[in-house]
Amino acid sequence: MTAVLSAPPSIENACYREYLKALLEGDRPRCAEVVQEQLARGVSLKKVYLDLIQQAMYEVGTLWERNAVSIAAEHLASASTELLLAQIYPQIFAQPHKDRRAIIACVPRELHQIGARMVADFFELHGWHSFSLGANTPTAALVSMIRERDPDVVGLSMSLLFNRPHLEAMLDEISREFPTLELFLGGRAFTGDDAGRQAREELMQRYQKLVYFESLNELEDYLTNV
Template sequence: MKRGRHLDQNKHLNVLDVHIVHVVHVVIPLPPVKGNLHYRLHRKKVFDWNLRHVFSKNIRFFRCFSTLLELAGLAAGLQFGVLSETIQDICRPRSWQHRSILRRNSSLNPFISFTFCLLQTRKKPVAARLPHFSPKQIANSMQVSESSVKRWCDRGVIPTVRTIGGHRRITLDGLQQFLRETGQTLVHPEAIGLPSLCQCRRTEIPGAKDPEQRSFRSALAEGDEQTCRAVLRARVAGGASRSEAAEDLIADAMHGLGEAWDCKEIDIYQERRACDICQRLMMEMRNEIGPVSADAPVAVGGSPEDDHYQLPTAMVELALREIGWNAINLGSNLPLDSFRQAAHDQNAKLVWLSVSALEDPARFIVAENRLAGSLGEQVSLFVGGRVIDESLRSKLRYTACCGSVRELVQLAGMTQAGIRR
């Protein structure tokens, strides 16, 4: 028998993602056999044998072989769930590559000696092993009648190939071309093994109040950083401060994109890309402000534990630096004890908490009250964020609770004037 014949003729491996997990060499005595197998053992001393046949003839041998596989799999670190599927795949005819030798001599019972690769397998999606779809499959996926799909095939609207028997078959490329040219969508792409995709990748995010906001939202959803920068600079050139422009454009756009993502109108990558663009834009505006004066009062702040939003606290830093504070953004997802330590180390006169998400409101209330009590009367504590509603606000201790960046700038300016007096 030629080496590698099993692999060449293996139909199962074409539809599996195969990873070699463990290699085992096995020598197992065979049980006494009769008939054709006994005859073949005498007539042919070296040949490959289909283990499926041996298993079907002797269940005890199959159990021993399965136990051996389990031990080998455990040695390789496999889980039992994977082992079960792996053993089933291996025991299918020609579902694994092996080279076995059956021998018999005058003093020994027949035994089988083989080397095999323990495989971890995962079935590929239908589209990977069935690149040609039938009209019925396409009809089920598009939620249209099969006759309509056949009519589109016959008219050439859907690129079609024919089998030897004359049946229509639609390639994946042909299907994608048809959907692209006609604007049709797959209602159930999973029916043909394709991943579910958003039917509409929106770039026009509704809800903006003025043309600049609409333009900024669309550019941000498209990932057009250059247009976003131009719109932002135009807002500043029109008389808005940098923090006001950031609140009007960046905060507004991210709010709209967040709602669009919740409604599955945009993909998560668009929202993450938009965050990166906005961070770069705000860093550019921060650098444009230049260094603060040596006697500027210090402010430190950030986001509490379990709050990973970085844009809101960066926007507060931008606003405070713009009015003369030496604002230091500590970042996001910080324990509140770190704010107390930072205020002590930096001799801060103001601490801000930007709260956009809370996992445990009760724990946050306790920690925030402890922070407020430890700062002392000479340090102001500003809190704000979208999750600070009336019920939560009534349980917190603070100097000021700000509902917008403009309000924060106004209150911080008053605090700054009091410090200088």
């Protein structure tokens, strides 16, 4: 008899809706339960990150844009999400580690740090040591940490296209000081519309070591093949 291979489990819509409802209500225990239930069902961490946590934050943004939820609700959802990521982190950190290091930071003035944090976790999940510097990282601080930690990769996150001058100033400085360092770029500023696409193409032409990653899927390809 031939064994039937079942597809890896995914997040079901009802589960996603329940998570989003709990997130908007500020019901952190229920959010945490949903996350743990999905991981226990065998849903991959990548799917939990992308199809539950990220998807819900994008929807919170759409609801906020339409005035369907308040700014306070958006802040609450962000704070709860960061707490959930911190709760998942010990499971990620349990992976065996290799001698590879990545520093992940948001460009100056950039306050959107959840994506950068997920990226740092994802490096960790693949056995790298990651150092997540969070929102609004000053260039001088990043440069001194690069000197200190000697990373294999530095990843920069930017959600707002109007922060591009700060990103370029940061890239100028890093490229001058560390010309052979691999630089990764990502964030909502570069996804979706033409302006974002054009910006990332111009940046990759200008900075030879810069590589753009649309999502954790492309990053996973890199991390499993490196």
